[in-house]
Amino acid sequence: MPDITIVTEADLRKTITLDHEIVDTIEAAFVALATKPVAMPPIMRLDIPEHRGEVDVKSAYVPGFSGFAIKVSPGFFDNPKLGLPSVNGLMMLLSSTTGLVEALFLDNGYLTDVRTAAAGAVAARHLAREDASVAAILGAGVQAKLQLEALTLVRPIREARIWARNAEKASACARDLSERLGIKVEAMPGPDAKEAVTGADVIVTTTPAELPILRADWLEPGQHVTAMGSDAEHKNEVEPAAIARADLYVADSLAQTRRLGELHHAIAAGIAADDQSFAELGAIAAGTLAGRSSEGQITLCDLTGTGVQDTAIATLAFSRVARAGSGTKFST
Amino acid sequence: MPDITIVTEADLRKTITLDHEIVDTIEAAFVALATKPVAMPPIMRLDIPEHRGEVDVKSAYVPGFSGFAIKVSPGFFDNPKLGLPSVNGLMMLLSSTTGLVEALFLDNGYLTDVRTAAAGAVAARHLAREDASVAAILGAGVQAKLQLEALTLVRPIREARIWARNAEKASACARDLSERLGIKVEAMPGPDAKEAVTGADVIVTTTPAELPILRADWLEPGQHVTAMGSDAEHKNEVEPAAIARADLYVADSLAQTRRLGELHHAIAAGIAADDQSFAELGAIAAGTLAGRSSEGQITLCDLTGTGVQDTAIATLAFSRVARAGSGTKFST
Structure with missing residues (x-):
């Protein structure tokens, strides 16, 4: 039996950081999702209410x-009381030809963070204006940082604004990003994100908000919005009217955004029909459908996270780990 | 973060072999399934027809x-052409309190083999006559051997017969078992299993048969049958009429045997109703329902394999591995 390679989060942080190859790999995954017979079974879900626990596979x-x-x-969700992170987990990679387990990534969610940010870069590459230089990031967590970093890979970003409900966290996030990326990053105070998004070329929402934090009437011609926070029925970052206001609405997976994404709330509000056809990011990346077609369009990309991104990043991580000779091999 | 313990198949084969504690643990899992709010989500299934591959989670x-x-x-199923086993895989154990991954068992299906055999022992303990001494095993594979070994833990077995379509494999299996268990084990030749089951006290079917290999009119008063081969819609080891002929039919999980087990074929044949109530093994083990109630009853237990058995054996394996100091610890 071939060996299994076991890779820790520390190993992965050395091998996998956001770069063009990762963005291209995630783009290839979206293209495959839109053009090939991908097999993506429904998510397996186990609930353990006694410990406020849930597991998705x-x-x-x-x-x-x-x-x-x-x-x-x-x-x-009671883990923080025990000094442990709420979210963790692992990814395994199996051979498509033999089903043998090739690698176990003990990543505590790190690969998910990276593939999620890379999807933001793919969206901006096809939907933001070529000359987009000002970014507004709503939220101040791990994805706020990674999404801005992802934007800098595909657009000439020279200025960014960070808005979050918690002004202190926004300031710390802005300082950190300014140092790391070497561009001007400012925290925007205020009870809402209006000032942050006014005049921005790209807006990325990265929060677990359950009530919209981005209003439809704030949007300006030429802006692109990526909403990546909503990955569950109860989450909602963008006012449903914004879906109608956008000239182009794009889903990572329409089957998912109809159920879990911003589109779900627009359908519930009667602003979109539940059988209404919209573009998917993969079809635009493949060239089958048009992305942004004029300077003045408002575009909106709704990301819920897909299994094909996991397969793409795990495959790439395995080849990089093998090349670097990192990880630990186990014979079974 | 706590360490993750990684345990190979070789480690497990040293720590976990069929014994009374394992049988008791699997029995406790069945009792829990029948009496507690167990959460067992539907099986996740991914098919890769290009490579005749399938994955169950x-x-x-x-x-x-x-x-x-x-x-x-x-x-x-094309793996043997490449010199690789068709079936492999792994099991992971997560903490019920924190969801953290505690152990990864790179077992290539070994823990499944053991927990499946242990279920046969639980069935015989509650359904075979106390003095059952003659066993007939249909099939000559891994489970044929383990099921006979499991029977010897719970009943005074002094003689066994092995029948398989392939007479050579049956002979090799009988020789091996005779040596290993120190009892008389004979291969029974012949085009069918009639001679092997005649006069036996316990019959265990352990094959992937798709057409019945055990006929209803062969069954004799006082016999117990455990049918453990059928775990998918197309598998069928026992003639449907045997379900009607048995005085007591028992399922590991009625929800599963109605869909995947021998009961499924009896329902399809119109011999059982699809809403007919039958006992589950866990309710009998818990004492809620009666098992065998007379010497002359014919009993039949239909095993399809349940997730609770996996949870039980993984939990036991983890505690034994920790006690033995085996496995390899990984910090993540």
């Missing part, structure tokens, strides 16, 4: 990728 | 167990 097979990922994502 | 949370298992079982 996701998987997707993408023709053309040598492996497929199975991701186990537990969330146990 | 199973999980179950059992109140009272400190951990819960997630099991990944790939089957890729």
